Amino acid sequence: MQTPHAPQTWTGRWVADRAGIALSGSERLPELVGLALRENRKRAHLLVSNVLGKHVPQRPSVVHGAGLELGRRVRELLGEPAAGRAVVLGYAETATGLGHSVADSLDAPYLHSTRRPVPGMRSFGGFEEEHSHATSHLLLPADPGLLAGGGPLVLVDDEFSTGRTVLNTIRDLHARHPRDHYVVVALVDLRSAADRTRLADTAAELGARLDLVATASGAVSLPEDVLARAERLIAEAAPAPLPPAAAPAPLVRVGLDWPAGLPDGGRHGFTAHDRARLDAALPRLAGQIAEALSVEAPHAEAPHAEALPGEPVPGEPVPGEARRVLVLGFEELMYTPLRLAGALAERLGGDRVRYSTTTRSPVLAVDDPGYAIRTRLAFPAHDDPQDDASRERYAYNVAPGSDPERRFDAIVLVVDDLADTPALHRGERALLGQLRQVTDRVVLAVVPSHRPVVAASAVAEPVAAEPAVAEPAGWASRAVLPAATLPMPLYGPAFSSYRADEVAWLLKDLSGVALEAPAEEREEAVQSGGAHYAESLPVEYQPSPQYQELFHQALRGSARRIALAVGTVAETLLRERGPGLVLASLARAGTPVGILIRRWLAFAHGLAVPHYAVSIVRGRGIDTVALRYLAAHHRAQDVVFVDGWTGKGAITRELVDALAGTNFDPDLAVLADPGRCVRTYGTRDDFLIPSACLNSTVSGLVSRTVLRAGLIGPDDFHGAKHYTELAGGDVSAAFLDTVAAHFDAVRDLAVDGADRLAADRDRAPDWAGWAAVERISAEYGIDNVNLVKPGVGETTRVLLRRVPWRILARRGAGADLDHVRLLAAQRGVEVEDVDGLPYTCVGLIHPRYSRGATGTDGRSVTGTPEVPGGES
Numbered sequence: 001m002q003t004p005h006a007p008q009t010w011t012g013r014w015v016a017d018r019a020g021i022a023l024s025g026s027e028r029l030p031e032l033v034g035l036a037l038r039e040n041r042k043r044a045h046l047l048v049s050n051v052l053g054k055h056v057p058q059r060p061s062v063v064h065g066a067g068l069e070l071g072r073r074v075r076e077l078l079g080e081p082a083a084g085r086a087v088v089l090g091y092a093e094t095a096t097g098l099g100h101s102v103a104d105s106l107d108a109p110y111l112h113s114t115r116r117p118v119p120g121m122r123s124f125g126g127f128e129e130e131h132s133h134a135t136s137h138l139l140l141p142a143d144p145g146l147l148a149g150g151g152p153l154v155l156v157d158d159e160f161s162t163g164r165t166v167l168n169t170i171r172d173l174h175a176r177h178p179r180d181h182y183v184v185v186a187l188v189d190l191r192s193a194a195d196r197t198r199l200a201d202t203a204a205e206l207g208a209r210l211d212l213v214a215t216a217s218g219a220v221s222l223p224e225d226v227l228a229r230a231e232r233l234i235a236e237a238a239p240a241p242l243p244p245a246a247a248p249a250p251l252v253r254v255g256l257d258w259p260a261g262l263p264d265g266g267r268h269g270f271t272a273h274d275r276a277r278l279d280a281a282l283p284r285l286a287g288q289i290a291e292a293l294s295v296e297a298p299h300a301e302a303p304h305a306e307a308l309p310g311e312p313v314p315g316e317p318v319p320g321e322a323r324r325v326l327v328l329g330f331e332e333l334m335y336t337p338l339r340l341a342g343a344l345a346e347r348l349g350g351d352r353v354r355y356s357t358t359t360r361s362p363v364l365a366v367d368d369p370g371y372a373i374r375t376r377l378a379f380p381a382h383d384d385p386q387d388d389a390s391r392e393r394y395a396y397n398v399a400p401g402s403d404p405e406r407r408f409d410a411i412v413l414v415v416d417d418l419a420d421t422p423a424l425h426r427g428e429r430a431l432l433g434q435l436r437q438v439t440d441r442v443v444l445a446v447v448p449s450h451r452p453v454v455a456a457s458a459v460a461e462p463v464a465a466e467p468a469v470a471e472p473a474g475w476a477s478r479a480v481l482p483a484a485t486l487p488m489p490l491y492g493p494a495f496s497s498y499r500a501d502e503v504a505w506l507l508k509d510l511s512g513v514a515l516e517a518p519a520e521e522r523e524e525a526v527q528s529g530g531a532h533y534a535e536s537l538p539v540e541y542q543p544s545p546q547y548q549e550l551f552h553q554a555l556r557g558s559a560r561r562i563a564l565a566v567g568t569v570a571e572t573l574l575r576e577r578g579p580g581l582v583l584a585s586l587a588r589a590g591t592p593v594g595i596l597i598r599r600w601l602a603f604a605h606g607l608a609v610p611h612y613a614v615s616i617v618r619g620r621g622i623d624t625v626a627l628r629y630l631a632a633h634h635r636a637q638d639v640v641f642v643d644g645w646t647g648k649g650a651i652t653r654e655l656v657d658a659l660a661g662t663n664f665d666p667d668l669a670v671l672a673d674p675g676r677c678v679r680t681y682g683t684r685d686d687f688l689i690p691s692a693c694l695n696s697t698v699s700g701l702v703s704r705t706v707l708r709a710g711l712i713g714p715d716d717f718h719g720a721k722h723y724t725e726l727a728g729g730d731v732s733a734a735f736l737d738t739v740a741a742h743f744d745a746v747r748d749l750a751v752d753g754a755d756r757l758a759a760d761r762d763r764a765p766d767w768a769g770w771a772a773v774e775r776i777s778a779e780y781g782i783d784n785v786n787l788v789k790p791g792v793g794e795t796t797r798v799l800l801r802r803v804p805w806r807i808l809a810r811r812g813a814g815a816d817l818d819h820v821r822l823l824a825a826q827r828g829v830e831v832e833d834v835d836g837l838p839y840t841c842v843g844l845i846h847p848r849y850s851r852g853a854t855g856t857d858g859r860s861v862t863g864t865p866e867v868p869g870g871e872s
Contacts, residue, residue, distance in 0.1 A: 010034065011048065013370035019229045021045050025190075025218015032188060032216055033159075034372030037230045039362035044222070044230035046363055048372035049187055052158050053338060054094050055363070055373060055396040057326055057354035057408075060341035066215065067101020070156075070185050073213050075106055077183065078152055085151025086183075087111070090266065091158075091165065092137060093360060097334030099156035100266055102185055104275065106154070111146055112266040113137035114332060116385070121268075124176075137169075142268040142452035147173060152181040160189045160214070163199045174206050181209045189214035234364050240375060240401075241367075248436035253444045253579070254292040255504075255610035256285050260486040260632035263450040264336050264416055278339060286343035291501070292443045292608065293322050293410055322352070322410040322441065326398065329357030330415040331383075336447055337414040344412070354408070358395045358431070367401040374406070375399040377438075379431040383419035395431065399438040410441040416449035417635045420580040446580065448633055486629050487717055489612065495722045496700035497732050502595045503700075505613045506626035507587065510706055510719040516540070534617045535708040538800075540695050540723060544826075547693075550819045551731070555690040555738055557815065562689060563742035565671040565682025566593070567750025570600040572680055572757055573640055573669060579607055582634045583642055584626075586651065586668075587613040587720065588699040589793070590643035592691050592732070593671055596739055597642060600750075603743050610634065614641075615705035615718035618650060621658035623705075623718045636663035643670050644689055647794040648773040648785065649677030649765075674791050674839055675769025682753070686840040688816040690735065692793035695800060697729045772838045776808070780844065789843040792816060798843030799823040805846035806830045810837040817841055 011034025015021055019037065021044075023029050034048045034056075048055050053063035075083045083106055090099020090112035103110035117123075117138060124139040124147060141147060153173070155166055166184050182203070189212065191199070203210035223229065259281050263270050327344060329337030334357050345353035365376035377395040385391065400407035413435060415424065425432050435442050489504035490496070496505060515537040543551070573581055585594030591613045601607040614626040630639055641664075646652060652668050652675075659666040668678045674686035691698045703721040706712070712719055757763060773788045782788060789798045798804045799820065807824050809817055811833045820841055824831050 009369045011050075011370060011372040014366060014368050015045060015371065017370075018233055019044065019226060020223040021226065022221040023190075023218055024221065026216035028216040029188065029218050036366075036371060036373040037234055037364040039234060039364060044226045045220070046361065046372075047159050047161075047188065047190070047220075048363075049158055051187065052094060053097060053329075053334065053355045054158075054357055054359060055361075057356040057397055059351070060327070060338055060345055060353060060355040063097065063338055063355055064101050064104075064342055066187060067098045067156075068105040070098075070187075070213060070215065071102040071105020074102065074154055074183055074185060077211055077213065078181075082152055082181070083108075085149065086154050087146060087149065087151060088154045088156060089113070089139075089147075089169070090156045093332045093334075095156055095158045096265065096332050097329075097338050097357075098158060098187070100270065100335035101338075102154065102156050103266075103270070107272050107275070108154070109146055109272070110266040110270045111139065111141050111268075112332070113139055114267045115389075116267070116332070116383070118268075140268055146269050148177045150179055152183055153179060154183045154185055156185045158187050160184070160186045160191050160195075160212075161220070163191050163195045167199065167202055170202065170206070170208075170210075174208065178206070179208065182211070184210065184212045186212075186214045187216070189217040190220050192219065237364055237366060240365050246437060248433065249440050249442055251432060251436060251442045251444060251606040252292045253446070253608040253610075254288050255608070256288055256445050256447060257281075257489075257504075258285070258447050258633055260629065263452070264447045265333055265450070266335065267332065268450055268452040270335075278336075282339055282343040283347070285340060286347045289340065289344055289412055289443060289445060290347050292445075293325065293412070293441065322348075324408045325353045325410045325412065326408040326439075327353060327355045327412045327414060328395065328398065328435075329355070330413075330419055331358055331360065331393070333357070333414065333416055333419075333447075340412075340414060340445070356395075356397065358393055360389065360393060362390070362392065362394065363396065365396070373397065374403075375401040377431070377434045379429050379434060380423055380427065382415075382421050382424035382431065384421065393431070395435075398435070408439050410443065411435050411439045412443040412445060414445045414447065417446050417580070417638070418449045420444075420446045420638075422578050425579045448635075486625070486632060487715070489629075492700065496702050497727065497730050498591075498595065498700040501608075502598065503585070503591055503611050503613050505587070505702070505720070506623065506629055506717050507613065507615060507702075507705065508712060508717045508719040509722065510711060511721045511724075513711065513719075513721070515703075515706060515708075515721065534620065534704075534706060537703050537706065537721065540697075540703070540726065543694060543697075543729070547819065547822055547826075548729075550822060551690055551693045551698075554688055554693060554815075554819060555735060558688055558690060559738045560742045560746060561683075561687065562596075562671065562739045564746040564749055564753065566596045566600050566739065567604070567743065567746055568682040568753035568757065569642075569669050569671060569680060570597045570604070571750050571754035573597070574601065574605065574607075575754065575758070576680075577638065577640055579605070579609075580635075580638050581609055582630070582639045583609055583611040584630060584639050585611065585613050585642045586616050586655075587705050588696070588702050589645075589691065590641075591699060591702070592735060593644045594642045595736055597669075599736070599740050600743060603740070604747060615707070615720070616651060616654060616658065617705065617707050617718070618654055620707055621654060625715060625717050627662070627664065629717075631663075637665060639664055641666070641668050643668055644691065645670055645672040645791060645793045646675035646677050646681075646769065647789060647791045648770045649675045649767060650786070652677045652765075672791075672793075675767070677765045677767050677769060679763050679765060681757075686791050688792045688819070688840075692796045693819050694731070696723050697726055698731055698735050700732045701726055701730055768838070773842075776842060776844075782844065787845040789845065790839045791842075792820070792840050795820055795841045795843035796823070798845060799827060799829070802843075803846045804829045805844045806832055808832050808834045808837060808842040808844065810840050811835050813840050 010030045015035035036046045036048050038046045050056050051062055051066040086106055086108045088099055088103035088108050088110045090096050092113045092115055096112040099112055118140055121140050124141055124144050259277050262277050263274055327337050327341035338355055341353055341355035363373050365373045367374050373396050379393055381391045381393050489506055491500040492498040495509055516539045583594045585591045594611050598611045601609055614623050616622040656666040669680040671682045673681035673684045701723045706719040773785050773790055777785050777788050809831050
C-alpha cells in the first residue's frame with residue numbers, strides 16, 4: 001500500500017494530552033489515524049483515518065491503494081477459486097469507498113449499506129451500529145441473489161472498535177442465507193480481548209469460519225470519565241473563526257458524459273462489468289473536469305478543443321492556477337469521486353489532487369497541528385433525507401484555517417442528482433456558498449443517482465394505508481433503459497460550427513446522405529408517395545448580399561431586445577427550476593436560444609448548465625431515444641425544453657402529447673410567444689428574431705432534422721446534416737456574440753422582467769394565436785390550419801422552405817418585415833397589408849400545392865381549396 005507522508009506532529013496528540021486517550025499496538029497506527037472529539041454522547045472520541053478519504057483530504061492513489069492492498073491480502077487468504085466466488089459488502093457511510101476498493105482488487109460484486117431509503121425497493125436486511133450518530137443501515141440490492149450465494153462474504157469497515165456492527169450484520173444475513181465463510185476487513189482493528197472472544201464465539205455458534213484482515217491493530221485506552229472530559233473540552237473550545245470576507249469564487253457546473261445505466265456506486269450493487277465500464281470512461285470524465293478547471297474567468301466559456309469534450313487535445317492548456325485541487329465527495333457517494341480524483345490526478349500530473357468527502361458525523365474542530373480536524377464547514381442536508389437523524393452535515397479540513405499552505409486553489413464537488421437541490425445552492429449556510437468563500441474556483445459535477453432494474457423479489461409490496469404510485473410505463477422510466485443501445489451525442493466542430501461545450505447534439509450524422517430537393521419536388525413527393533415532410537430536406541437557401549445585409553441590420557436593431565428576452569427566460573427558469581436545470585433545445589431553431597440561455601446563466605450566475613439539442617417532428621413526436629439518453633444522465637424533472645418562438649402552437653401541442661405519461665415537464669420556454677400558448681416566455685410580442693432569417697448558416701451549419709426509415713433505426717437518434725461547405729457564410733457565432741454583448745446592459749431589466757412574469761395573472765396560455773389562425777383559414781378558404789403559418793419566424797420559414805401563396809402583413813409593421821418583403825419579391829409572392837392582424841405577419845402556403853401543405857400528421861393535405869381571387 002502506498003503510504004501517506006507522515007505528519008510532523010501526530011494528529012492525535014491534542015486529544016491524548018487533554019482527554020487522556022491513548023493508542024497502543026502497531027507502529028503504523030499514528031501514521032494511519034489521528035484523534036478528534038465527537039459531538040456524540042455515546043462515544044467521546046473519533047479515530048480519524050488519514051487514508052480513508054473521509055475527514056482528511058488525501059491523495060486519491062493512497063485512498064484507493066489502501067483498499068486494493070486489503071483486497072490483495074483477502075485474495076491470498078481465500079485462494080483463487082474461493083476469491084472468484086466472493087461478494088463484498090461495505091458499510092455506510094465511511095467505508096463505502098473502501099469496500100469498493102477491496103472489491104476492485106478482488107474483481108468481485110459489491111454492495112454497500114445505505115441510510116437512504118429508495119421508494120419501491122424492499123430492504124434485503126438491516127442492522128444497527130450502536131456507537132454511531134446515525135445507526136440504521138439498509139441493504140437494497142437490485143438483485144437479492146447478490147447476497148444469497150454460498151461463496152465467501154467479505155465485510156469491509158474502516159475500523160473495528162467493538163465488532164458489534166459486524167456481529168449484527170452476520171447474524172442478520174446468516175439467518176436468511178447461511179454460508180460457510182466470512183472475512184472481516186478493516187483499516188484498523190482496535191477491539192478488546194473480550195470483543196475478540198465474542199466474535200469468535202459467534203462464529204462457532206453459527207458454524208461458520210470467520211477471518212479478519214486489517215492494515216494495523218492495537219488498542220484504545222480510555223479514562224473512566226472520558227465522556228465528561230470530552231464534554232468539558234467541547235464546551236471550552238473557542239468557536240472557529242469565520243473565513244475572511246471575500247467575493248465568492250466562480251462556480252462552474254460541468255456536464256459529465258456519464259455512461260448510460262452505469263451505477264454511481266454500490267448502493268444497489270456494482271458488478272465487474274460496471275467496473276470495466278467505469279474504468280473505460282474515467283479518462284474522458286476527468287478530461288471534462290480538467291476543462292472546467294481551466295476556465296480562465298468567472299463567466300468565460302470552456303476552451304475550444306478539436307476533439308470531444310474530455311479527450312486529450314494536443315497543445316491543450318494545463319490549468320495553471322489550480323496548484324492544489326480538492327475533489328470533494330458526498331456522504332455515501334465516495335467511490336465515484338475517488339476514482340474521478342485519481343483520473344484527474346493522472347491527467348493533471350504532479351502532486352496536485354486531494355480527495356475527501358462530506359459526512360454526517362458531528363466532530364469538534366480545533367485549528368491545531370496536533371488535532372485531526374482542523375476546520376469544519378457545517379451546512380444543511382441537501383438530499384432531502386427521510387430518516388429522523390440530524391439534518392446538519394459537515395465538510396472537514398476543507399477550509400485552510402490558520403495555515404495558508406493548506407488552502408485549495410480549486411474544489412470539485414461531486415454529488416448525485418438527488419442531492420443537487422436548491423438547499424445545496426441557496427441560503428446563508430448552503431454548502432456551495434461556503435465552498436466559494438474558501439477557494440478560488442468551485443466546479444460542480446453531478447452524476448445520475450442509479451435507478452436500478454430490480455428483480456421482482458426486490459420490489460416492495462404496497463402498503464394498504466399508503467398505496468404505491470406506479471411509475472409511468474415505457475421508455476421514459478430510467479429503470480427500464482437499455483443502456484447498451486444508447487448512442488453518443490455529437491459535438492462541434494466535428495458536427496456543427498458551435499463549440500463543443502455549448503451544445504451536445506442528440507442527433508445522428510447524415511452528412512454523407514443526399515436528402516435535399518427543391519421545394520416543389522419535395523411537395524410533389526410528399527403528395528404522390530404519402531411521404532412525411534421529415535423524410536427529406538429542402539435545398540439550403542443561399543442568401544444574396546442584399547439579404548445578408550438585411551440580416552445584419554435586423555440583428556443590430558434587435559440584439560438588445562433579444563438579450564432582454566433571453567435574460568427574462570433564464571432568470572425565470574433559474575427561479576422555478578433551480579440551478580440544476582438541464583436545457584434541451586428543439587433542434588434546430590431552438591438551439592441558438594438554448595446556447596444564449598446557457599451563456600446568460602454563466603454570465604449572471606457562474607453556472608455552466610448542460611445543454612442538448614433534440615429533435616421533434618410534427619406527427620411523429622419527440623425523439624424517444626434522445627429522451628432515454630436524457631433520462632439516463634439527468635433527472636427528467638430538471639430538463640427544460642427550449643425553442644425560439646411560438647406560431648399557432650402546433651409544436652407546443654406536439655411536445656405535450658409526446659411527453660404525456662413521462663416524468664418530463666412539457667412546459668416549453670421560448671423567447672417570443674405571440675401565439676400565447678406557453679407560460680415561460682421573454683415577451684408575447686411578435687417581433688423579428690434574426691435567427692429566423694436564415695437556415696443552417698445561423699444555426700451552427702446544421703440542417704433541419706430528419707426521420708426516415710432505413711436511415712434512422714429504433715436505437716438511433718433522429719438525423720441531421722452538417723453543411724461544412726457553407727462555412728464561408730456562417731454567421732452562427734456572430735449572432736450569439738452580438739446578442740450576448742448586451743447582457744450586462746439589460747441584466748437589471750431581465751430580473752425585473754422575471755419578477756413581472758412571476759406576478760402575471762395572464763401568464764397561463766389562452767391559445768389566442770390558434771383561434772386567430774382558424775379565423776384566417778376560414779376567411780381565405782383554406783381547409784387546414786397547417787397551411788397558415790403565423791408570426792415573423794414562421795412566415796420566414798414558409799418563404800425559405802415551402803411553396804408560399806401570399807403573405808399577410810399587419811399594416812405599418814415597419815422594418816421587422818424588410819427581410820420578409822425582400823424574400824417575397826425574390827419568390828414572386830404577393831404581400832397583402834391587413835388591418836387588425838394579431839401577428840406582425842402570416843405566411844400562407846400555396847393551396848395549389850396541397851402536396852406540400854402538410855397536415856396534423858405531417859403528411860400532405862388532400863384536396864385543393866378554392867382560392868379567392870387567385871389561381872385555382
